[in-house]
Amino acid sequence: MNLDCQQVREVMDSYLSEELSVETNHGVLHHVSECRDCAAELKRRQRLRALLSETLDVAVNDVNADRVRMRITQAVDRERRSSQRIARLGAIAATLVAIVAAAYWAGNRVDAAAYSDSAEDHVACALTYSSSTVYDPDRAAHNLAPPFEHIVDVVGRSHGVYQVIDAHMCPFKGRNYAHVVIRGNGQTLSLFAERAERGALPDTPTTVLAGDALDVHATTRLGYGISAVATRDYRLFLVSERPTDPPDLAQDILRSAVRFIRGLEK
Amino acid sequence: MFGISHQRREEFDRAALVHVPELLRFATRLCGSADAGEDLLQETYLQAWRSFHRFAAGTNCRAWLYKILLFTHSAQTRKRARQPFLVDFDAAGEAALLVDAPTPDVLTAEAVKAAFDRLPEHFRTLVLLVDVEGLTYREAAEALNVPIGTVMSRLNRGRGLLRVELARNVPESSTGARNGMILSAERRARP
Numbered sequence: 001m002n003l004d005c006q007q008v009r010e011v012m013d014s015y016l017s018e019e020l021s022v023e024t025n026h027g028v029l030h031h032v033s034e035c036r037d038c039a040a041e042l043k044r045r046q047r048l049r050a051l052l053s054e055t056l057d058v059a060v061n062d063v064n065a066d067r068v069r070m071r072i073t074q075a076v077d078r079e080r081r082s083s084q085r086i087a088r089l090g091a092i093a094a095t096l097v098a099i100v101a102a103a104y105w106a107g108n109r110v111d112a113a114a115y116s117d118s119a120e121d122h123v124a125c126a127l128t129y130s131s132s133t134v135y136d137p138d139r140a141a142h143n144l145a146p147p148f149e150h151i152v153d154v155v156g157r158s159h160g161v162y163q164v165i166d167a168h169m170c171p172f173k174g175r176n177y178a179h180v181v182i183r184g185n186g187q188t189l190s191l192f193a194e195r196a197e198r199g200a201l202p203d204t205p206t207t208v209l210a211g212d213a214l215d216v217h218a219t220t221r222l223g224y225g226i227s228a229v230a231t232r233d234y235r236l237f238l239v240s241e242r243p244t245d246p247p248d249l250a251q252d253i254l255r256s257a258v259r260f261i262r263g264l265e266k
Numbered sequence: 267m268f269g270i271s272h273q274r275r276e277e278f279d280r281a282a283l284v285h286v287p288e289l290l291r292f293a294t295r296l297c298g299s300a301d302a303g304e305d306l307l308q309e310t311y312l313q314a315w316r317s318f319h320r321f322a323a324g325t326n327c328r329a330w331l332y333k334i335l336l337f338t339h340s341a342q343t344r345k346r347a348r349q350p351f352l353v354d355f356d357a358a359g360e361a362a363l364l365v366d367a368p369t370p371d372v373l374t375a376e377a378v379k380a381a382f383d384r385l386p387e388h389f390r391t392l393v394l395l396v397d398v399e400g401l402t403y404r405e406a407a408e409a410l411n412v413p414i415g416t417v418m419s420r421l422n423r424g425r426g427l428l429r430v431e432l433a434r435n436v437p438e439s440s441t442g443a444r445n446g447m448i449l450s451a452e453r454r455a456r457p
Contacts, residue, residue, distance in 0.1 A: 041368060047373055049397055065287040071308060073279075073283070076275070080315070
């Protein structure tokens, strides 16, 4: 490549920085071998480059470099520890928020299927008893489990014309009911007791349980009347085909069941 | 999480801390004092550590560190904190005419230092990066976050302006101007 003086001087510094292509590099070398002016200018620029480095030289010996490296390392370590502390605090804060949120959710959740499950179990279980079934204390004792072994003793085996014909633990849709089957006046009643593990009872019209401060929720599912009571740790459901005769007999059964539950909660 | 942090720290030591001597020299030159240079370098490395998760292993860590250093310096001096390397073209206009200014025959360390100090900062930084620290044009482009063509043209102007500044302060008889190359507009206008 043939270069003139102007071209050589334009690329002379890039030549010194070794940034030229091989071809242009040869062009510069060839030109300065024949042009004294450009060769002299090249030497002056080399000298300028060397003086620049020399003039701006900063003494950075190993001791200095090690000291600064140590200073940087310590600063980075401090930064790293600080970040880790922040990350740990963040994780703790996130856990606390999750716990509070879970507690809030647990405290506010509603057992939406509470009434319909009791009605369905009444149909699936209580209504299958034959008309000749009579209460057998041994069978009941065998089929009940703690803490409900004595539920019939407290509720009572008879309420007017209504007689308890069986009691057993009755697993149903993930629930673990204590199921007392009562019969009288041409209908079958179910008294269900379960631990309060699924949240509050859904809102329904309520009345006050006579002789107690508890609310009695009254509703209907599958054509069956349901009276439900929520205590601190348990739920009670009385399922009937029609109102009892006399009407406050249902309240009597519920009240005696509440008495049993209160005993468990002590 | 903390295991990852430890591994990242080891990678940082391996890739970045080896450049401390070179960057310390550059930072000291840039700031004009050893203390200020050390402070700038520490802040640079802290910034680098905070951003190290974005650094692609195997790429040019040296140029990446220069880039952070220049940004940090720019932010510290409150000059063009968000604009890495903008040139005041009005001020640089004359310099553009001087790219072929010849180098004086007689050069002294004092004259070179004085001429270098008179360069506008953006030219001074680039000359320092390439002609003193020995960064390639590509590394300088990466460090300054500009295209390589921009580095080349600005470097040309910076070097030319340096020669003009040198020529201003040496006897006329000792400049290569006698060799018939282009003089500055100012010199041509002189009676």
